[in-house]
Amino acid sequence: EAGVTQFPSHSVIEKGQTVTLRCDPISGHDNLYWYRRVMGKEIKFLLHFVKESKQDESGMPNNRFLAERTGGTYSTLKVQPAELEDSGVYFCASSQPGRVGRSTGYEQYFGPGTRLTVT
Amino acid sequence: AQKVTQAQTEISVVEKEDVTLDCVYETRDTTYYLFWYKQPPSGELVFLIRRNSFDEQNEISGRYSWNFQKSTSSFNFTITASQVVDSAVYFCALSEALSGYSTLTFGKGTMLLVSP
Numbered sequence: 653e654a655g656v657t658q659f660p661s662h663s664v665i666e667k668g669q670t671v672t673l674r675c676d677p678i679s680g681h682d683n684l685y686w687y688r689r690v691m692g693k694e695i696k697f698l699l700h701f702v703k704e705s706k707q708d709e710s711g712m713p714n715n716r717f718l719a720e721r722t723g724g725t726y727s728t729l730k731v732q733p734a735e736l737e738d739s740g741v742y743f744c745a746s747s748q749p750g751r752v753g754r755s756t757g758y759e760q761y762f763g764p765g766t767r768l769t770v771t
Numbered sequence: 772a773q774k775v776t777q778a779q780t781e782i783s784v785v786e787k788e789d790v791t792l793d794c795v796y797e798t799r800d801t802t803y804y805l806f807w808y809k810q811p812p813s814g815e816l817v818f819l820i821r822r823n824s825f826d827e828q829n830e831i832s833g834r835y836s837w838n839f840q841k842s843t844s845s846f847n848f849t850i851t852a853s854q855v856v857d858s859a860v861y862f863c864a865l866s867e868a869l870s871g872y873s874t875l876t877f878g879k880g881t882m883l884l885v886s887p
Contacts, residue, residue, distance in 0.1 A: 695875075700874055759806065
């Protein structure tokens with residue numbers, strides 16, 4: 653079974669440019685999460701989809717970040733315009749579906765991450 | 772609010788030594804889940820273990836063992852007879868059941884370097 657995949661693996665862009673990251677979750681996993689790790693800091697939650705719906709986007713840093721999950725399959729995370737502080741590794745994770753409104757504690761399977769460098 | 776603290780930033784050991792990675796957590800929930808993930812040099816996060824707050828039994832899986840103690844809010848991870856392939860960054864994480872969903876709160880990670 654294929655794991656979580658992310659594209660690209662590495663992106664280098666200039667400040668002010670736009671970048672779109674893609675995540676393909678494990679087939680059948682309704683839950684899709686985006687996380688980010690800025691150098692030397694914790695991995696921080698960005699947002700959570702259940703199927704195509706955003707359930708929690710409390711971790712999104714600002715309105716320069718836009719996440720979508722059309723059709724409840726793959727997800728994209730667009731940064732526009734990118735700033736220097738957006739540099740980091742962006743992880744996507746997916747987990748099995750569970751009861752709405754209750755944490756299942758199901759383990760999240762992570763992708764390899766996309767390393768974003770904004771210069 | 773929940774918090775996970777991994778006080779050890781980096782640990783260096785020689786092969787075959789035992790090593791313990793510390794994890795201390797804070798949560799107001801009575802029901803929660805604790806996790807350990809491994810991040811090898813290739814970059815992906817590899818799931819190692821999940822523990823729920825009602826199960827304080829220690830767990831052993833090969834050379835890996837975990838010690839969960841609610842009294843001290845700790846979930847420590849021990850590698851016995853370490854090997855070079857164990858070199859990685861290890862993350863401890865917490866998920867609160869009553870927050871509604873399974874979002875993870877991570878510690879800063881501990882980098883383990885095992886030399887031959």
